[in-house]
Amino acid sequence: MKNTAIEARQLESLTSLIEKIPYAKFLGIQAKIEGGEIEFHLPPSRSHIGNPTLPAMHGGAVSGFMELSAALHLLYVMKTPKIPKVVDFSIEYVRAGMLVDTFARCEVVRQGRKLALVAITCWQADEKKPTATARVHFLL
Amino acid sequence: MIFFSQGTAGRSFMDRVVWMLFLKIRVVILESLEVTKQFFEMLVGQKDGHFQALGMSVRPVDHGKLSLLLPYSDRIVGNPETGVVHGGCLTALLDTVCGLAAATALDKLSLCPTIDLRIDYMSSARPGEAIIGEAEAIRITPSVIFTQGIAHQGDPENPVARCSANFLRMGSSVVGDMQEHFDALLQSAEQ
Numbered sequence: 001m002k003n004t005a006i007e008a009r010q011l012e013s014l015t016s017l018i019e020k021i022p023y024a025k026f027l028g029i030q031a032k033i034e035g036g037e038i039e040f041h042l043p044p045s046r047s048h049i050g051n052p053t054l055p056a057m058h059g060g061a062v063s064g065f066m067e068l069s070a071a072l073h074l075l076y077v078m079k080t081p082k083i084p085k086v087v088d089f090s091i092e093y094v095r096a097g098m099l100v101d102t103f104a105r106c107e108v109v110r111q112g113r114k115l116a117l118v119a120i121t122c123w124q125a126d127e128k129k130p131t132a133t134a135r136v137h138f139l140l
Numbered sequence: 141m142i143f144f145s146q147g148t149a150g151r152s153f154m155d156r157v158v159w160m161l162f163l164k165i166r167v168v169i170l171e172s173l174e175v176t177k178q179f180f181e182m183l184v185g186q187k188d189g190h191f192q193a194l195g196m197s198v199r200p201v202d203h204g205k206l207s208l209l210l211p212y213s214d215r216i217v218g219n220p221e222t223g224v225v226h227g228g229c230l231t232a233l234l235d236t237v238c239g240l241a242a243a244t245a246l247d248k249l250s251l252c253p254t255i256d257l258r259i260d261y262m263s264s265a266r267p268g269e270a271i272i273g274e275a276e277a278i279r280i281t282p283s284v285i286f287t288q289g290i291a292h293q294g295d296p297e298n299p300v301a302r303c304s305a306n307f308l309r310m311g312s313s314v315v316g317d318m319q320e321h322f323d324a325l326l327q328s329a330e331q
């Protein structure tokens with residue numbers, strides 16, 4: 001995993017890392033890297049449905065996508081990659097997540113020796129109108 | 141875990157008051173248990189969706205506890221080196237079980253979107269074993285339902301994760317269509 005993370009940075013692609021994580025494949029997460037900026041993308045899938053009557057995305061699919069984005073982002077930007085372990089995760093759902101393309105961008109708020117704090121913003125049609133915001137504490 | 145243990149009614153007056161509050165909530169959940177099951181069966185009865193994809197099922201419920209089972213599967217592994225499942229599916233489990241606890245705390249079916257959710261990962265889930273999610277609505281106000289849940293692998297005293305989630309009670313105008321849809325689905329299921 002660590003080698004794959006180093007390789008990912010050399011190739012400027014997270015594809016091989018995503019391929020190694022079964023849960024990432026299960027969700028169908030994708031990552032686009034442009035000018036060092038990583039944009040995560042979750043194409044809509046019937047397997048993400050939470051409320052079949054709307055249909056809306058399951059909160060768990062959204063949070064899983066955001067948590068995974070944060071871990072991948074951290075693995076990619078860390079100087080010496082270590083497998084980050086989640087300590088706690090907090091999410092605010094600010095708009096209904098419909099079954100459409102979903103995107104996420106992460107920011108490392110602080111990376112210390114033991115802990116890293118990553119903030120994640122998730123949106124659908126308009127980046128200025130987030131559907132959810134979240135933050136994760138990782139133990140390194 | 142005081143919220144999930146039975147027969148530990150408090151020794152002090154305050155403990156007893158708190159306990160009564162829990163009991164009251166439990167009764168409400170128990171009364172609408174059938175509705176919960178029907179509601180959940182409606183959701184799992186759909187051909188696709190996140191519940192089915194994760195293979196979640198309802199566990200036998202007693203004493204007003206709401207409990208869901210998430211089976212272990214290779215597809216939800218987050219760390220291929222250890223086989224430990226990804227935290228994301230634990231969040232999905234706890235979001236679902238807390239949401240159902242919120243929904244069943246009310247007399248009528250209601251749309252209760254998650255406002256926010258916080259989850260603490262307290263130990264790694266053992267690979268190969270199913271994870272159980274349990275939740276309870278601990279306070280119901282006219283606008284917000286406060287819930288609390290844990291995820292464990294057989295021993296609730298040693299949870300894998302704990303979670304607190306708050307849900308918004310939407311007005312009946314929003315629920316209207318959904319209730320009709322739900323009623324129609326229930327009727328068709330009974331026939």
